Amino acid sequence: MPIRYLIVDDEEPGRANLRLALADHPGWELVAECDGNGAARASLAQHEVDVIFLDVQMPGETGLVLARELSRLREPPLIVFVTAYGAHAVDAFEVHALDYLLKPLDDARLAQAVERAAAMLRQRQREAYGAALRDHAEAGASPYPERIGVRSVGRIEQVIVDEILWMEAAGNYVELHLPARTVLHRITLNRLEALLDPACFLRVHRGAIVRRDQIASLVSGGEGSHKLMLRCGGVVPVSASYVAALKAALQA
Template sequence: MPVRYLIVDDELPSRSNLRLALAAHPDWRLVAECDGTAAARAVLAAQEVDVIFLDIQMPAESGLVLAREISRACAPPLIVFVTAYSEHAIDAFDVHALDYLLKPLNDARLAQTVERIGAMLGQRQREAYGAALRDYVDASQTAARPERINVRSVGRIEQIRVADILWIESAGNYVELHLAGRTVLHRITLNRLETLLAPEDFLRVHRGAIVRRGEIARLDSAGDGSCRLTLRCGATVAVSERYLGALKSAM
């Protein structure tokens, strides 16, 4: 079954580059190209669309306004945000398991996006995706800390409440979210995730670990001068000298 997609971008070269790149995928069908949100609304009212490539910064109206409207549908089309934002500014996309393409377009990154979308559509994850999209647009509207982290794996999205996270461990370009009884792997770096967590709730204790303040139980020093923190959940976490002072103050 073909994937029906819509491009919404005020820049003609950007629309053309994306359309030509997607022509390499025979199962993808272009529904329309729009230079703004008003034209996109007209297309969406008249035709079924599976995927929208949506520019954020447009002169008449931000793409986020249209995304907010789309997010209220029970099973909205998937949105791939097309943006010139810096890496630091796209943290929220990762936290909410939303896909994005940075300008100028990278063919390898687009191929990754096409693969992710195929998995999402194949597993009929639109309702879960809609919830993730609502989380994102609500957070972007209020500048609030996220209440949930939407974890994507093999085309599925699982919502993890931040309140349920006991501690977080770095795993390269991923983090391990430690919950009661299980661990969930999420694609975001620990440094990037730290900027989105409330400092009154979480504390960095090591370059590779962040703990919930309420989980702090006991700090032990070894004979070699190293320290380990025991959490109420029973886990033990290494503590580096850099963060030792802040940890002692928290205790």
């Protein structure tokens, strides 16, 4: 069964470039090309769509407006943002997307996005993806989410934030350490830290964040090194720049 996709971009060259690039991927079927959100809504009302390649900056309404609307659906199309912004600016809306592509398009990055979308569709993950979108779209009621949609390889699951004991950076992923397992989340540690309540979590290393109620003791090593012992049994390295904040947390 083909993967049906929609291109939404106000610039015709952008639509053409993406259409031609996707033509090299067998099994992908173009439903329509739209020059804005209005045309996209009309196409979505008439056709079943699996994936939307959505431009961010468009006249009138940005792609984020449409993304938030789609988040209300039980099984929304997977969203791949297409943007001219630098990667540092993408963090502001990364949580709403399965992936994002920077203009001008890079064939290797497009292939990664295509495979990621295909993997999620094979595993019937659209409902889980929809739940993750809704969590972020509704986050305005509380500054810190109770659950996060964890994106790993071809899969999204809901992880309760209160169950996270500690976390550490692992390349382009973050390892979330839960009571009985470890989950890989495709996000940067800095981005994840921005979503967490600082009253509950504390950064102790450039690559590690711990739950405050898991802090047990600070152990000094040679040459000024430190390690944090957690109540769950975990051992986390501590950077010198975080030692003072950690000592204050121990005395609280």
